[in-house]
Amino acid sequence: MSNVPDDLLYTPEHEYVARGKDPAVVRIGITDYAQGELGDVVFVRLPKAGDKFDGHQAFGEIEAVKAVSELYSPVAGEVVEVNGALDGDPGVINRDPYVDGWMVKVRLTNAGDLQSLLSPQAYRTHIGE
Numbered sequence: 001m002s003n004v005p006d007d008l009l010y011t012p013e014h015e016y017v018a019r020g021k022d023p024a025v026v027r028i029g030i031t032d033y034a035q036g037e038l039g040d041v042v043f044v045r046l047p048k049a050g051d052k053f054d055g056h057q058a059f060g061e062i063e064a065v066k067a068v069s070e071l072y073s074p075v076a077g078e079v080v081e082v083n084g085a086l087d088g089d090p091g092v093i094n095r096d097p098y099v100d101g102w103m104v105k106v107r108l109t110n111a112g113d114l115q116s117l118l119s120p121q122a123y124r125t126h127i128g129e
Contacts (some may be wrong), residue, residue, distance in 0.1 A: 002032045002127060003032040004031070004123055006084075006120045010118040010123035010126075011072070014024075014034035015028055015030055015035055016091060016098070017071075017075065019113065020105075025106065028074060028106060029098065030103070031123075032097050033127045037066075038066055038069065039065045040067040042064060042091075044060065044086045049082060049116060051077045051127050052065045052079075052109075055073060056072040056075050057072065058073075062093070073106065075109075075110075075113040076109040078109070079105070080129065082103070088125075104113050
């Protein structure tokens with residue numbers, strides 16, 4: 001059974017969005033379910049701070065033993081921080097996708113984008129749990 005924290009929002013493509021102290025900035029990563037399906041993560045290609053993306057636009061790539069997958073931004077915005085720790089140890093995504101394995105922090109273009117994301121319960125239903 002996958003870990004689906006109740007304080008996050010989710011996409012059908014298995015990204016999560018975590019809100020922080022600043023309501024205009026969110027943290028994005030892949031879910032526990034996604035990392036389990038991918039297997040051992042060996043490489044992550046992420047954008048640079050300052051890069052801008054529309055919602056559902058590819059912002060990077062994740063490579064695992066089993067597959068290479070695009071990463072899609074759940075929201076429109078500008079990257080304000082990238083998790084540089086993933087360069088040296090991409091496997092942290094497997095060990096701790098929600099805390100240390102986050103990928104980017106994004107300043108929202110439109111806070112309304114969050115309303116289109118899945119609740120924890122809806123995501124659990126989506127993955128069959």
